[in-house]
Amino acid sequence: MEGDSAQRDSTTPDDAPLTSFIPTISIISPAYDERPNIIPLTEAISRTMAGIAWELIIVDDDSPDGTAQEVLKAAQAGFPVRCIRRIGRRGLSSAVVEGALASNAEYIAVMDADLQHDESILPDMLRLLRDGKADLVIGSRQEAEGGFGGFSGKRQRLSDLGARLSALVIGSKVSDPMSGYFAMKRDTFHACIYDLSQQGYKILLDILTSSPRQLTIAEVPYAFRSRSEGKSKLDVMILAEFLFLLIEKLTRGLIPPRFVLFCLVGGLGLVFHLLILRVMWMAGAGFMSAQITASYCAMALNYVVNNAVTYRSQRLKGWRFVLGYFVFSAVCTVGAVANIGVADLVLAGAGNSWPLAGIAGALMGAVFNFGAATKLVWSQRRRPRPAIVKAMT
Ligand SMILES: Nc1nc2c(ncn2[C@@H]2O[C@H](COP(=O)(O)OP(=O)(O)O)[C@@H](O)[C@H]2O)c(=O)[nH]1
Ligand SMILES: [Mg+2]
The missing domain is CATH 3.90.550.10 (Spore Coat Polysaccharide Biosynthesis Protein SpsA; Chain A)
Structure with missing residues (x-):
């Protein structure tokens, strides 16, 4: 193996004049x-x-x-x-x-x-x-x-x-x-x-x-x-990311690709939520306890899938994964409050229209959850993996 300047030493002597190399x-x-x-x-x-x-x-x-x-x-x-x-x-x-x-x-x-x-x-x-x-x-x-x-x-x-x-x-x-x-x-x-x-x-x-x-x-x-x-x-996720990039560009940046994924995962969570409600209803549980159980199970599923798919470039592992779950649950709980508050406001101002109020509330919840989860759960400040630090020493 021989580089352009292989004749020179690979390191420059300390007393050599300083020069800068700006390539074409x-x-x-x-x-x-x-x-x-x-x-x-x-x-x-x-x-x-x-x-x-x-x-x-x-x-x-x-x-x-x-x-x-x-x-x-x-x-x-x-x-x-x-x-x-x-x-x-x-x-x-x-x-x-x-x-x-x-x-x-x-x-x-x-x-x-x-x-x-x-x-x-x-x-x-x-x-x-x-x-x-x-x-x-x-x-x-x-x-x-x-x-x-x-x-x-x-x-x-x-x-x-x-x-x-x-x-x-x-x-x-x-x-x-x-x-x-x-x-x-x-x-x-x-x-x-x-x-x-x-x-x-x-x-x-x-x-x-x-x-x-x-x-x-x-x-x-x-x-x-x-x-x-x-x-x-x-892989298939990269192809999905390509489609999301197209959506982002077609909407002139209004809809970030990650938000689309986040909402799809939220939709999956909703289906899971309804499934658990149904099972608990069949088992004779009361509505409130079934609703709370279903909510936290859906949150857990959303968390795991978002960690593996939506935020896979910042995937949390080990104790960070556990900690992340609690932060994610707290974010979703606040998101649910924001969802209900906005829906209530829209209901009062939009002639008692349930669908409109429901959509506005859900949108508010999704946007809040996405923003807060991105900042608080999957923020990019992380430390290097210890195994690699060891390999470099
Ligand atoms: N830094 C970095 N490089 C990547 C990543 N994924 C792929 N690459 C590099 O990008 C280039 C193209 O990736 P490749 O998997 O070969 O894609 P393909 O040619 O479309 O099958 C290769 O040099 C990869 O090593 C990544 O997550 N980070
Ligand atoms: Mg390649």
């Missing part, structure tokens, strides 16, 4: 459990980017396989690579955003760490940006000369469907809006950072739909490779 392009690579791919990726980029000042920023979500240590190894070998290691966090889109925010370069590229994206088109992408031909260049898997070598038929059909749905939101024809491989001017990225959803996998779609101005987009075709090391992290 930062390549941001989100990585989770990609240890075997880090060195081959760095070497491949290094070969293709000869003559261009580049850096690679790997954004690792504290991968248990030691991805971060592998990045350090590549840096020690002289490659211009560094790692942003996030603790207690997960998520491809937010990883890309954090990596891009850490860049000082004029151009930013985003590329997977698993070698599925063909690095040899990076210089072409950069040239299009530098020549002012585009604000954003997409490495496109769907152009005629490109291909889907590494895609199964099912994945390709899913991707096609996603592209058609995305076209509704973007309102322009981009052949591969689902691509995770693209490059842009720094200004293009910074102009939309406050409007990014940062949820899920589809950061390109997020950027395209958040840009305050019409972007000039170019596409460079390439053949998508198969993964040879590690495995894909795409």
Whole structure:
């Protein structure tokens, strides 16, 4: 393994003059459990980017396989690579955003760490940006000369469907809006950072739909490779998150994706609640005791499902999980009071309309529970896992 500056020592002597290195392009690579791919990726980029000042920023979500240590190894070998290691966090889109925010370069590229994206088109992408031909260049898997070598038929059909749905939101024809491989001017990225959803996998779609101005987009075709090391992290939840991202963008940010999930889980809890009421009624219990039991059982179910699904990137474990349940129950109890209070007010002001009062109350309860649970139960301030701390010492 030999980096651009492998001839130099990997560490700089203390008395060397201070200099700053601002590359032309930062390549941001989100990585989770990609240890075997880090060195081959760095070497491949290094070969293709000869003559261009580049850096690679790997954004690792504290991968248990030691991805971060592998990045350090590549840096020690002289490659211009560094790692942003996030603790207690997960998520491809937010990883890309954090990596891009850490860049000082004029151009930013985003590329997977698993070698599925063909690095040899990076210089072409950069040239299009530098020549002012585009604000954003997409490495496109769907152009005629490109291909889907590494895609199964099912994945390709899913991707096609996603592209058609995305076209509704973007309102322009981009052949591969689902691509995770693209490059842009720094200004293009910074102009939309406050409007990014940062949820899920589809950061390109997020950027395209958040840009305050019409972007000039170019596409460079390439053949998508198969993964040879590690495995894909795409699962059904990530597909659901994609749909929620579309909803958020179609409603112009009024409905955050997590809120949709939170409400779906609430609906599940309601069904469970009614089921328990029915069982207790059949067993001859009084209404009040059945109602209280059903409420707390539904709360417990909602808590467990929200922890596993809605807030899975901040999933609580161990004693935090137990503590979280009590806070969640308290939040839901206050939410129920807010629900009844609002319903009562609406009932008085809306000509005794039960459905209207019921909907207003339920909406109030859902919004309150969502806001309070996000802030109080699943807030992102968490400590590193002890096992990883040990591995680093
Ligand atoms: N930091 C970070 N990277 C992720 C996460 N999920 C996936 N990745 C990385 O994002 C890239 C694309 O993910 P992958 O699972 O290969 O998706 P696929 O190519 O669509 O099957 C890979 O480099 C992954 O290691 C995550 O939660 N956090
Ligand atoms: Mg992949």
